[in-house]
Amino acid sequence: MRVKGRTGGRADSRTAKAKQLPLLQSDRPAVRLPVLDERLRGTKFVSLQPKSVLNSPQQTGVDFWSLNPYIGCEFGCAYCYARYAHRYTVERARDGGRLSDAEFQEFRGPHGWEAFERRIFVKEHLLGVLEADLQRYFRSTSPTVRESAPIVIGTATDPYQPAERRFRLTRAILERLARCDGLNIGIITKSPLIGRDTDVLRRIHERSDLEVHISLNTVDVALIRHVEARSPMPAVRLRALERLANAGVRVGLIVAPVLPGITDDLPHLEALFQAAREAGARFVHAGPLRLYPAVRDRFLPMLEERFPHLVARYRRAYEGRSGAPRDYARALAARIKKLQARFGFPVNEGMADRYGRRLAPAQRELGL
Numbered sequence: 187m188r189v190k191g192r193t194g195g196r197a198d199s200r201t202a203k204a205k206q207l208p209l210l211q212s213d214r215p216a217v218r219l220p221v222l223d224e225r226l227r228g229t230k231f232v233s234l235q236p237k238s239v240l241n242s243p244q245q246t247g248v249d250f251w252s253l254n255p256y257i258g259c260e261f262g263c264a265y266c267y268a269r270y271a272h273r274y275t276v277e278r279a280r281d282g283g284r285l286s287d288a289e290f291q292e293f294r295g296p297h298g299w300e301a302f303e304r305r306i307f308v309k310e311h312l313l314g315v316l317e318a319d320l321q322r323y324f325r326s327t328s329p330t331v332r333e334s335a336p337i338v339i340g341t342a343t344d345p346y347q348p349a350e351r352r353f354r355l356t357r358a359i360l361e362r363l364a365r366c367d368g369l370n371i372g373i374i375t376k377s378p379l380i381g382r383d384t385d386v387l388r389r390i391h392e393r394s395d396l397e398v399h400i401s402l403n404t405v406d407v408a409l410i411r412h413v414e415a416r417s418p419m420p421a422v423r424l425r426a427l428e429r430l431a432n433a434g435v436r437v438g439l440i441v442a443p444v445l446p447g448i449t450d451d452l453p454h455l456e457a458l459f460q461a462a463r464e465a466g467a468r469f470v471h472a473g474p475l476r477l478y479p480a481v482r483d484r485f486l487p488m489l490e491e492r493f494p495h496l497v498a499r500y501r502r503a504y505e506g507r508s509g510a511p512r513d514y515a516r517a518l519a520a521r522i523k524k525l526q527a528r529f530g531f532p533v534n535e536g537m538a539d540r541y542g543r544r545l546a547p548a549q550r551e552l553g554l
């Protein structure tokens with residue numbers, strides 16, 4: 187069976203003949219699912235039929251509703267905390283007998299972390315479940331409090347990662363949200379592909395409160411490749427920011443995570459603030475690295491290879507904890523506030539101010 191562009195994407199010449207993988211849901215017998223597409227470098231896009239895509243604050247433990255069209259991300263940032271959710275999905279399938287040992291090994295990759303970057307779950311046909319989710323959302327939030335019940339797209343994985351070019355799920359979601367009034371919507375991405383959707387973002391902006399966060403933690407091109415395997419270059423992200431700003435969209439920079447001893451020095455941060463200013467950003471937010479257990483497998487080997495002089499410091503600082511040490515976080519926040527004031531951005535306006543509690547991963551974040 188040859189799989190065509192079911193979600194509106196054009197047929198890709200690299201589309202592979204569909205192969206079959208076991209279903210990952212635990213409450214059904216093993217069913218075969220298609221691989222929707224493959225890349226020459228080994229990435230496979232696997233269909234997942236979600237029961238729900240819009241996660242409520244009660245489900246995730248954070249103060250906003252969240253939506254992530256994909257599980258896994260080809261950009262492959264070494265610090266990405268969404269790895270744990272992908273691992274959980276794959277391990278649950280193995281434990282439930284829905285992946286054979288051989289399939290599990292193939293899925294997991296030689297070190298375990300590869301799967302997150304090379305086996306991307308695509309939440310196909312999500313518009314049907316989104317409709318039901320929106321009804322749930324509208325029932326639980328009156329119009330007067332809706333502003334305080336934001337919907338954030340891209341809390342766990344990038345909604346404009348390469349898969350979006352092919353599957354257009356984020357575009358479809360935005361088209362649906364553009365038909366609503368009075369929503370409070372945030373989007374987080376590293377990808378200039380968001381510029382493709384400027385038209386629909388403008389329509390949302392006319393009827394709802396929309397804020398776009400372009401994620402960038404350094405303008406140093408060489409450095410970025412040490413910590414983000416395949417992410418878009420800083421210049422193209424900043425151009426995307428400028429394009430959206432020129433289109434009237436409220437857009438700013440999110441510098442997250444700030445990496446202790448790597449990207450937290452003043453010249454680094456000044457360069458980011460300056461670039462944000464020149465691109466027309468309305469705000470700059472920043473926050474330090476969180477080193478969750480599932481991140482360590484990927485991040486610490488990178489640190490050992492690229493920044494061996496920092497390994498001991500990181501081990502000490504993050505021993506027995508995921509968050510940065512309190513004193514460090516406080517000092518960084520003070521530095522960011524000074525820079526916000528100096529470069530004319532709103533001071534102390536962080537993601538937490540707008541969306542409530544931290545953008546924290548939780549086992550249920552992806553609403554599987």
Ligand code: SF4
Nearest residue numbers: 259262263266343344
């Ligand atoms: S772009 Fe975002 S979701 Fe993708 S790997 Fe990087 S941090 Fe994770």
